[in-house]
Amino acid sequence: KVDLKGRDLLSLHDFSPDEVTAIIELAGELKEKQNFKIPHACLQGKALGLIFQKSSTRTRVSFEVAMYQLGGYPMFLNTNDLQLGRGESIADTARVLSRYLDGIMIRTYSHAEVEELARYATIPVINGLTDLLHPCQILADLQTIKERKGTFAGLKLAYVGDGNNICHSLLFGCAKVGMDISVACPEGYMPDGEIIRLAREDTLLTGSKMEVLTDPVEAVSGADVVVTDVWASMGQEAEQNRRAGVFPPYQVNEKLVAHAAQDYIFLHCLPAHRGEEVSAEVIDGPHSAVWDEAENRLHAQKAVLALLL
Ligand code: CP
Ligand code: NVA
Numbered sequence: 001k002v003d004l005k006g007r008d009l010l011s012l013h014d015f016s017p018d019e020v021t022a023i024i025e026l027a028g029e030l031k032e033k034q035n036f037k038i039p040h041a042c043l044q045g046k047a048l049g050l051i052f053q054k055s056s057t058r059t060r061v062s063f064e065v066a067m068y069q070l071g072g073y074p075m076f077l078n079t080n081d082l083q084l085g086r087g088e089s090i091a092d093t094a095r096v097l098s099r100y101l102d103g104i105m106i107r108t109y110s111h112a113e114v115e116e117l118a119r120y121a122t123i124p125v126i127n128g129l130t131d132l133l134h135p136c137q138i139l140a141d142l143q144t145i146k147e148r149k150g151t152f153a154g155l156k157l158a159y160v161g162d163g164n165n166i167c168h169s170l171l172f173g174c175a176k177v178g179m180d181i182s183v184a185c186p187e188g189y190m191p192d193g194e195i196i197r198l199a200r201e202d203t204l205l206t207g208s209k210m211e212v213l214t215d216p217v218e219a220v221s222g223a224d225v226v227v228t229d230v231w232a233s234m235g236q237e238a239e240q241n242r243r244a245g246v247f248p249p250y251q252v253n254e255k256l257v258a259h260a261a262q263d264y265i266f267l268h269c270l271p272a273h274r275g276e277e278v279s280a281e282v283i284d285g286p287h288s289a290v291w292d293e294a295e296n297r298l299h300a301q302k303a304v305l306a307l308l309l
Pocket of ligand 2: 129130131164165166229230232233234269270271
């Protein structure tokens with residue numbers, strides 16, 4: 001058993017393989033409880049603040065419902081409605097919110113701001129996506145892989161596309177559970193060098209393999225899980241046209257997944273752009289697990305909340 005009470009969830013790099021495994025296992029148990037209507041209101045009397053500086057469908061709704069199902073109270077806070085949006089400091093916001101709430105989830109641009117919030121808050125801070133990382137998404141992805149494949153050992157995950165927040169958190173997540181990962185990104189859109197270095201350290205804990213490539217066919221070859229994400233993330237709208245000229249060879253389509261294992265599954269954090277990073281045949285086809293993946297955001301985050309709060 002692991003004790004995560006009081007911890008922040010800023011990056012999966014900060015969690016041991018046992019801790020990541022425990023979160024995924026609890027996520028599975030809580031999903032069963034929810035499906036069989038077995039009460040699990042372990043956060044009665046607890047309140048979670050949800051600070052959003054970027055749009056969200058899944059993260060917002062799944063966190064709010066998660067708190068509700070755990071017996072707690074979720075409070076949606078748009079940055080523009082907080083004094084934070086008028087220049088109150090992150091440190092002061094953290095100190096004040098810590099006097100009312102039992103936890104804070106934040107989605108924003110700068111990862112450093114989330115680290116600063118966590119430094120000054122005396123309650124757990126959960127990263128609901130930054131430009132650098134999206135750990136909650138990857139916990140749901142790992143839960144989905146475990147459900148579909150039964151194990152992580154011996155599996156290969158291929159991520160094809162932009163070396164972005166999803167790619168970074170996958171590098172950590174795969175290393176922590178001992179799953180091999182091959183990433184293929186265009187030159188100039190590679191994952192962050194420091195993240196690669198830290199994730200390589202993580203692979204030593206489990207003995208998993210990690211490759212960062214430019215060739216999507218090589219990355220997808222024999223993969224059990226194929227993942228992609230948008231070509232232009234939130235905040236990169238101005239680069240959309242330039243990126244649309246670079247990324248087409250990285251589209252996940254029938255031709256590319258022909259190189260994957262016969263029983264591969266396809267994951268995408270959503271929102272998806274059919275005809276851009278993924279073809280409709282793949283995302284709407286029989287190998288796609290994206291709806292289970294989206295559902296698992298709820299269960300994985302319930303596990304995180306139950307353990308941290
Ligand atoms: N996958 C994900 O985080 O979706 P939202 O942006 O809708 O929260
Ligand atoms: N990489 C995407 C993920 C959205 C959930 C973004 O940051 O916009």
